[in-house]
Amino acid sequence: MATFGKFDxxxxxxxxxxxxxxxxxxxxxxxGKSQTGTVTKQLKNSAVIELDETPDNQQLITQSNGVLIINYKHMKKI
Structure with missing residues (x-):
């Protein structure tokens, strides 16, 4: 397997x-709806969030495959 430089x-x-x-x-x-989830990966200014499944957010989970990227400024720790 060839490597073409080191990627950090x-x-x-x-x-x-x-x-x-x-x-x-x-x-x-x-x-416009409140959602909850768990941080699965941190990025520079946002995080990848795995959504908590509820009866109200089935369409959102289907559209996003259960994962969203949310800016840290828009999140609150619970």
Whole structure:
């Protein structure tokens, strides 16, 4: 297997993101409705969130495959 250079894929979250470590349960609003989920990956200014499944958000889960990217400014730790 050939390598074409070293790629450093580590991402350092912003100062706001330090609170939202992986496996942190969070709350946020999307499309005017409050949702909850768990941080699965941290990015620079946002995080990948796995949605908590509820009877009210089945369409959102289907559309997004159960995963959303949310900015740290729009999340609250619960």
């Amino acid at each position: 894929t580590s991402i350092t979250p912003s100062e706001e993101g330090q609170v939202f470590q992986v496996d942190t349960h969070v709350k946020f609003t999307i499309y």
